[in-house]
Each structure stands twice: as C-alpha cells, then as structure tokens.
Amino acid sequence: MAKITFIQPDGSQQTVEAKTGMTVMEAAKLNDIAGIEAECGGACACATCHVYVDAAWREKTGKPAEMEEDMLDFAFDVRDESRLSCQIKVSDAIDGLVLRVPSKQF
C-alpha cells in the first residue's frame, strides 16, 4: 500500500491509497483524478497520463525506460521530472509519493 498525492495546476491536492502492484495511473483513474486521461489504457502507447514527480521522490520512482522516453516525445511541456504514470508501479517504497498533474495532456 502507498499513499499518493496528486497536485493539480491550481494547487488543489488529493491523496489516494493505492495497492501494491497496480500502476500509479490505475490508482489515479480509480480515484477520478482530474487531468490523468490514460487514453490508451496503460499500454504505454499514448502520453496522456503524464505527471511531474516531486523532486524528493525522483530517485525512488526512477528514470523512464526507453519506450517511455519515446512516448514522452508525444507529451507537452516535458521536463526532467516527467514520467508516464502508467509506468510507475505502486510499492511500499513510494508511500507518500507526491506528483504534479500538468496543465494539459494532449
């Protein structure tokens, strides 16, 4: 189990509980987090579950794999802390994770 906090561009926050083994995108969708579209359903085939990982958590969540980097090419305003949330697995190690939702998915 892990608690994950999503911060919207307007500063509003929502903390959800996610089960180990699911993806952060799935946890977001289950809890109706605004701005996480996940058009392809988690196949790493779009870039509409783009999030910014809080600086304190970047080491724990790791770097995007090659396929994810390729998909991030299709996202907007990609930064060093960009990840696709369908590619972050929930585990005890990320309990407390803080993510920012971008102003636009496209």
Added chain:
Amino acid sequence: MAADSDTTAGGGDGEIVTDVVIIGAGPVGLFAVFELGLVDVKCHLVDILGKVGGQCAELYPEKPIYDIPGLPIVSGQELTDRLMEQIKPFGATFHLGERIDGLARRADGRFDLTTDAGKKFNTRVVVIAAGGGSFTPKRPPLDGIEAFEGKSVFYSVRKMSEFMDKDVLIVGGGDSALDWTLNLQPIAKSVTLLHRRDEFRGAPHSVEKMRALVAEGKLRLLIGQVTALHGTDGWLEDAIVKTKDGEQKLSVNALMPFFGLTMKLGPIADWGLHLEENLIPVDTEKFETSEPGIFAVGDINTYPGKLKLILSGFHEAALMSQRVHKYVYPDKKLMFQYTTSSSNLQRKLGVK
C-alpha cells in the same frame, strides 16, 4: 446470387457500387468481412491509416494481447496478420489512407458515401467499425495554433514546393519529423529541427543523414520545446522555443509539429446518428444504429453492459451480419450453419 451482391465500379459518376462499406479496418472491421462473407455479402473497407489493423497495428503492434479466445498470447500485428489470412477467401477491397467524410441516404434507401480523396460509394449498408475514431495528428496545445493551421502550421505536406521560400520549423523526433526535415532541407529557405531530447526514435540512417547536414551547417538542430507562436491572420512570424539555455525567439513562417496521432470521432458526428458521449448507441440483437441500414460494431458502439474488448466486437460482427443478409437478400432465407460441418461454408472458405 443477386445482382446486388456484385461489386462493380459500374455506377454512374465512377462510383463504386457494393453491398457493404465498412468504415475502419481494425480487428473488428476485418472480422466483419469474414462474417459477412459467410453470408455472401461483399465488402469494401475504408481506413484513414495507410495500413490495416487499426489500433492493433498503429498503437501496439509489438504488445501482447492475452484475451483473444484460443490465442493465449498474440501481438497486435500478429492478430492483424492472422485476420487478414482468415478473410482472404472473401476478397474484400481495401481503401487505405482515406476517410469517409460524407454520408447521405439516397431516395432508394441506399447510401452515398464520399471519401476525403473524392472516391464515391453507393452501398446498401454501412458498417461503422471505427474504434476510437479516426487517427488524426496531435495538435500541440499552443495558444491560438488553430488560426495558423492550413496557412503556416502543417501536419502533412501536400506540395513540397509550397515550402520553397519558407523558414521551416519541424518539431519531433520520429520518422515523420526526420523524413520531412531531410526532404524539405534542399527546398526550403531554412530548416530547423526541434526535439525535446538529443535522441531520435526515427530510422538510424535518417538520424545519421540529419546529423551530417547539421555538421555541414545546412540544418539547424535545437534541443527544446515550443512554448508559443506569434503571427497575424494565420501567418506565422515567430515561435518561442525553450531550450536548456532559456527561451529564444525563432523567426519562422512555417511550422510542422509531429507529436504522433490521436483518435477523433471526426465526420461520423455529422451523419445525423444518435450519439452518446461520442459513442454510437446500438441494439444488442443486430447492432444497428438509430438509422436503419447503418450498423456500428466494436469500440465505437455502446449498449447496456458494453465492454470495449476485441472479442465483444467479433460477436457483434457475427450478429450484425445476420441482419445485413436480410437487407442485401430480402427474399432469401438464411440457414444457420457451422463452418465445421457445412460443405457450403467450406466451399466459400476454399477449404473444400
């Protein structure tokens, strides 16, 4: 066989006369050819992509699918290839790289369809198997970009000569971005390629050529992202580009963004069909829409309990075909038969 069933280009005005036009050549559209073929109905398929397979081929050709009955694991491309093999006996005609833009009911109850390339169909039945909609280039969410589209922002190239005196900015790191960079570099006044990282997904030999041109000073490569566009009346004057050294203004008068494809409902929305949240409601007996003679199968339809699974689309195609048979052969009785035992079906499949 009724004359109706003969697919000819013999209609007036060079139109193609057929029983069924299937819109979308994804897995469900392909399997519809099989089910319709078993009941002697001939099909034409139209797909906006330049290849068959829909999302399976475009979004996840390499990714395994685990819920196709009888195939414990199959990739999107392999499923597409197998379906093409399965429908081979029925000789459907494919119209790839085209989109059905217009649909109108004729006085005789049939339908006139037109593609964006100007092709015309005269068909008894329309089967919409358009999945998530038609694949269209992604529009970068830059303020006011719509105003520039068609005049100075392009997602494809129709005439290369239009870029002759232009300062072109190409954005992206895949084959489309690289190919157009290499094609336009000798023609345009200047070409700048912009990508968010110094790694490219495109074919290695294209990347090499691009880097060689950069080394020769014939091409500018920037690593960064576009943040704003400026211009008047749709004519681009400059683009603001953010690189790791900060923001800079690029004087360009043509922009080509290549951020992949997304699915949009497109012209289907204009055909007078009842829609619910961009999906087409159908009954669960025939999968017919609010318009008699227009059917919808696969991810594009909705009904109580609908699941967007390929296997659900296959089932829908089988039931839809029974009703389509009645439209195409109103006087014929349809006998239910199994492919395992029916010599008639086996003859159609070419196995007997």
